């Protein structure tokens with residue numbers, strides 16, 4: 001009788017353990033297949049703002065926005081590629097995309113923006129992340145802020161997730177929330193895909209300039225953007 005009971009208990013335990021294992025593995029499989037779907041479904045357009053004759057903002061110590069933008073964008077590209085994502089860079093060096101045959105700076109700048117927009121909208125599977133640095137007369141202003149395109153609703157999710165990731169990991173005191181563009185940012189206003197601009201920090205704040213130039217901080221910041229991207233369902 002005792003042997004029978006022991007056998008029943010043993011079989012029951014075995015069944016329960018098997019169910020737990022099976023369910024846990026199912027969870028893992030679903031996780032893996034979700035990641036594989038994401039890798040297959042998305043092309044990440046990485047856009048380092050400015051470049052060429054347009055350096056963007058400049059700090060009092062002479063740090064040029066276009067350079068910081070490129071450094072952070074290249075680090076983000078590495079993280080994306082290491083995790084299996086296909087990326088397209090709008091620029092990979094200090095040059096911009098402008099048509100050099102045009103006569104005026106404003107015409108060349110316009111041609112640069114249209115070429116970037118063409119890359120943004122070149123594939124329905126694109127998700128664009130543009131990297132910039134901020135500047136403001138009040139030098140005490142610091143911290144990042146994310147802006148998003150509103151044509152595709154997931155742009156807001158992406159911006160919110162990137163903001164949350166940056167705030168929780170790097171900038172605990174940052175109270176800024178992500179914002180939609182209001183007709184002032186050409187690329188976001190005309191993007192047909194989920195698109196965000198990450199203003200990483202203020203070049204008008206001397207302390208933040210030092211932080212933004214730090215390679216380790218650039219890596220951490222890029223990873224925060226990646227984490228926000230990973231937390232977004234497209």
Ligand SMILES: [Zn+2]
Nearest residue numbers: 049056132133
């Ligand atoms: Zn900029």
